[in-house]
Amino acid sequence: MRLLIIHVFFIFSSVNYLYSQNDSIYNYHPPLEIPLILSANFGELRPNHFHMGIDFKTNGVEGQKLLAIENGYVSRIKVSPYGYGKVIYITHPNGITSVYAHCSVFLGKIDSIVRLNQELTKNFEIELFPSSTEIILKRGENFALSGNSGSSTAPHLHFELRDTKTETALNPLKYGFDIIDNISPSISGLKIYSLTERGYRIKGKTKGIAVQKGKFGYYVGGNLVTIPSDFCTASGGIGLSFEVIDHYSQATNPIGIYGSYLIVNNDTLFSHKLDCVSFEHTRYINSHIDYEENLLTKRKFQKSFKTKENKLTIYSKEQSGIITIQPKDSLIIKYIAYDTKNNKSELKFNLKVLPGSINTPLNVKNEDYLFPDKSFTYKSEKGEILITEGCFYEPSLKNLKTSNNISIGHSSTIIQTPIQIKLPLKDKKYGNEKYYIAVNNSYLATKYSNNWLSAESKSLGEYSIKIDTIAPxxxxxxxxxxxxxxxxxxxxxxxxxxxxxxxxxxxxxxxxxxxxxxxxxxxxxxxxxxxxxxxxxxxxxxxxxxxxxxxxxxxxxxxxx
Ligand SMILES: [Zn+2]
Known part of the structure; x- marks a missing residue:
């Protein structure tokens, strides 16, 4: 028996090996009976995450049959009022798990197991991990109906492929869910930043340039961009970002691009490609895009440079995208954006640095700032703040105030990892459970222990203790x-x-x-x-x-x- 298991394992892992060598042998069953039309693709830029799957249209209605794309077993079932809503995970023998989110109804054995567990726990919200022998599905088998549950705002199927072992989300369009597309991406904006040697933007040294579409592709006025000499620093350089979207032939909604290249004087200085994104890294999107620009204008500029702390694996290794420049330099810049069907768009221009003196950064007091590569702790009788290394994307003003409530940083600064807050609970008017920590007046999940309240926060700003005695x-x-x-x-x-x-x-x-x-x-x-x-x-x-x-x-x- 043991030998047999080992054999089976070897067959499966060699299939997996074959699959990863050649995309074209994928031949999954479509997850829907109706024609596959996408309303969103993999890697689209969303708030705090990349879109980790693809969205199929369901003709604007719920109740379309969801079909298993390959033989497999149901490995996870979740019912939640949030996020994916009612979702099914099917693990396939080739090392890939398919995910079907925002379902309306589960069918057959899945439905009865869910109902039984809801009854047992007296709870609507459940999460189950059935064994490999409990719910086996055949290729093409209907196991649920599409819906609009969870954070979905219109009926559709959110579909994902994941590496079963690592749970990394894979780009399904590289696995054979073919769609017709002959439209190339559109480039609509360019920004230039003065950068430190770690890829941090230098405040106040940013320039936006309009990009236009002409007969022969995309261009900037006069095909020339000039920047002042004080964009040059002794150790850093400059970086570029681009506003770029794509469309499919069959639908009008904007979608994301698949990848890009930045070529400077014929050298590829930076490139990115959205083949896979791990859930652990997806929040680094706040470092991939110009977050502040998005906050201010809603426009999404994708950087063609990265900081040392950005852990996304979508970039070609060992390239920071930082362009080193000197006053009077003249460079030929070429930016190419492409989709999964290799439809390409190009923007080419000449970048000239004006003569003059380079930027000598002002002497900043290190103790005024919080740094991406440093942790920070504050402890007093007024409260505690714990910030771990890797929390910040770029250096940020500390702005620590402990007069009345405790506050740190600025509410508009985005961070990668939550910070820990502890505040002493002195008020005893109500039971401990009525008190909570709020950040900028918004509730944070709070714990109580030994006269202290503690919470984690992904927002900076003012932390205070609030009371809730009002019933829903x-x-x-x-x-x-x-x-x-x-x-x-x-x-x-x-x-x-x-x-x-x-x-x-x-x-x-x-x-x-x-x-x-x-x-x-x-x-x-x-x-x-x-x-x-x-x-x-x-x-x-x-x-x-x-x-x-x-x-x-x-x-x-x-x-x-
Ligand atoms: Zn989706």
Whole structure:
């Protein structure tokens, strides 16, 4: 038996090896019955992450059949009001796992296992990791219906391929989900930055240049860009970023590009290609794009340079993209953006540095700043702040204030890893569970221990202790408060929580727990009326927030067909 297992393993791993050698032998079953039309592609620039899969259109409706792309077993099932909503992971023998997110309904064995676990835990939200023998699916088998659950804002299928072992998200379009595309990317903006030797932008030394589309491709005015001599520093250089998007032939929505090259005087100085992104690294998108520009103008400029701390593996190794320059230099710059079908766009121009003296950076006091490669700790009777190395993308003003509440940095500065906050709880008016730490008045998940509150925060700014003694509210959504007879298959309530978060929600029918589903977007709960419930019943809904404040809604309802 053992020998057999080893053999099987070897066959599978050699298949995997073959697959990774040659894209063309992939022949997955389509995940949908309807034609595959994309509304988003892999690596699109999203808030705090790259898009980790591709989005298929579902004709604007829920309920399209979802099909297993290959033989495999269901390795993970999750139901959540947030993120992927109802999602299925299928692990295939070739070392790849396929992911189908925002489902509306699970079918067959998946559905019964989910229901059983919801009943057992008396909870809508579940996460299960079935064994390899529990739920086996055949290639093309229908296991769920498409939907709009979780953070999805319109019906679609969010589809991912992951390396089963590392969970790194792979670009599905490199694995045979073929789409027609003969449109090349469009370049609409260029920015130039003066950089330090670590790839950090020097404040105030940035220049934006308009890019136009002409008969012969993309160009800048006069095909010439000039920069002042004080963009030059003794040890650093300059960097470029580009605003660039793409489109598919079949759809009008903008999508992301696949890769780019930056060529300076015939040398490829920097390149990126979106073949895979790990979930651990995806937040480095805040370093990949010009984050501040995006915050200010919503425009997305992708840098053709990187800092030492940027851990994304989408760049060609050992290239920082920093262009070393001197006053009076003249360079030929070529930027090429391309999609997965190798449709290319090019922007070429001459970059001239004006004569003059180079920039000598002002003497900054190191103690005024927080640095990407340094940790920082503050401890006093007023509170504690712990910042680990690698938290910041670029040096940022510390701005530590401890007068009333504790504050550090600036609320608009984005960080990679959460910082730890501890504040002493002196007020004893309410029970400990009613107090929480807020950052800039927004709730943070808070723990209490020995007269101290602690929380993690991905935002900088002011940290303070707040109190929540107000219960959530429960309001009928698709029926009137006065209705006693309901002829509906689904009944809905709006759940509102003003200060913190909703932590638990249940419905009891004649005293018995039943499944109350919840969607975070729109914050509404719903109950599916089954035929066995026809007649009069007492409904009781209990909703709690994280501070233990409880709301109850109770009513006798006559369900009719
Ligand atoms: Zn998606």
């Amino acid at each position: 509210s429960i309001t009928p959504l698709n029926f009137l408060k006065t209705d006693t007879i309901l002829k509906k298959k689904i009944i809905q309530w709006k759940l509102s929580e003003s200060k913190t978060n909703i932590s638990d929600y249940d419905i009891f029918i004649d005293g018995k727990w039943c499944l109350l589903e919840f969607e975070s977007k729109g914050s509404y709960a719903f109950f599916r009326v089954t035929p066995d419930l026809i007649g009069k019943h007492t409904l009781k809904i209990i909703v709690k927030d994280v501070c233990g404040n409880e709301a109850i809604w109770e009513k006798e309802i006559n369900f009719q067909l």
